[in-house]
Amino acid sequence: MQPNSYKSQAADRLDATFAALADPTRRALLARLASGEASVTELAAPFAMSQAAISKHLKVLERAGLVSRGRDAQRRPRRVEAKPLDEATEWIESYRRSLERSFMRLDALLDDLQTPKKRRPTKR
Amino acid sequence: MQPNSYKSQAADRLDATFAALADPTRRALLARLASGEASVTELAAPFAMSQAAISKHLKVLERAGLVSRGRDAQRRPRRVEAKPLDEATEWIESYRRSLERSFMRLDALLDDLQTPKKRRPTKR
DNA sequence: GGTGTATACAACCAATAGGTTATGCAACCG
DNA sequence: CGGTTGCATAACCTATTGGTTGTATACACC
Numbered sequence: 318m319q320p321n322s323y324k325s326q327a328a329d330r331l332d333a334t335f336a337a338l339a340d341p342t343r344r345a346l347l348a349r350l351a352s353g354e355a356s357v358t359e360l361a362a363p364f365a366m367s368q369a370a371i372s373k374h375l376k377v378l379e380r381a382g383l384v385s386r387g388r389d390a391q392r393r394p395r396r397v398e399a400k401p402l403d404e405a406t407e408w409i410e411s412y413r414r415s416l417e418r419s420f421m422r423l424d425a426l427l428d429d430l431q432t433p434k435k436r437r438p439t440k441r
Numbered sequence: 442m443q444p445n446s447y448k449s450q451a452a453d454r455l456d457a458t459f460a461a462l463a464d465p466t467r468r469a470l471l472a473r474l475a476s477g478e479a480s481v482t483e484l485a486a487p488f489a490m491s492q493a494a495i496s497k498h499l500k501v502l503e504r505a506g507l508v509s510r511g512r513d514a515q516r517r518p519r520r521v522e523a524k525p526l527d528e529a530t531e532w533i534e535s536y537r538r539s540l541e542r543s544f545m546r547l548d549a550l551l552d553d554l555q556t557p558k559k560r561r562p563t564k565r
Numbered sequence: 566g567g568t569g570t571a572t573a574c575a576a577c578c579a580a581t582a583g584g585t586t587a588t589g590c591a592a593c594c595g
Numbered sequence: 596c597g598g599t600t601g602c603a604t605a606a607c608c609t610a611t612t613g614g615t616t617g618t619a620t621a622c623a624c625c
Contacts, residue, residue, distance in 0.1 A: 368573095491585065
């Protein structure tokens, strides 16, 4: 098991968010919703798959908190929610920052030893 | 190689990148690699799963282009690659921008309709 | 009240993901 | 040379995903 035997809920949300974004149909749904809320049938129209399939994709997006469900008569118009993106972006950005830092360390190291001799890190 | 018979490779790469990021073990591997290259056994050590499982996760990360494989004697040290992140970040950012734009349109609309005494909240 | 429309949901299916153990193989060590 | 280490891969299992079709429910419109 990982250091902790239970997963943090932040990790769960990240899982759900990234997983939701990992499908081109779902990204297309989000893109469509970015220009305004839309009913399920409207959302399904451009795709060569059943309404049921689109409903499933929408459920994935909802579970990730990326879209929410409204109601208007028998329609359940979806609209976009932005918050989960923050966490995802934040993860990527902080990852990038740590890459940045280790490049800086590497830079300094190469600067320090003018002769790049192969070091032998003993296994731990 | 028929130009019209396959999905955009950008979409494929996005799929692979987001899917790779959607697993906490893989995010942890990346985080570890951010502080410098590491062998498979080093990478596997903190986890309560087999080396084979870690190798599989690493393969996913490689397929997404997020890590690459070096060689040093019988070791195959992995190091991080940053490029695929650009595309992912770019997708999110451009999505965010289009949310922003449609919010502005909504704002303008509400303004036009003279919503009584409502001051524009300028979200985000 | 009957009909059409919007959506959800269940049952089903094939493919993929994520894990396991076992095995193979190359490179190093003594 | 033989043993050990580092890693990949195969075979296998189960759960999840992404799709299908076929109802069921809820509302709207005469």
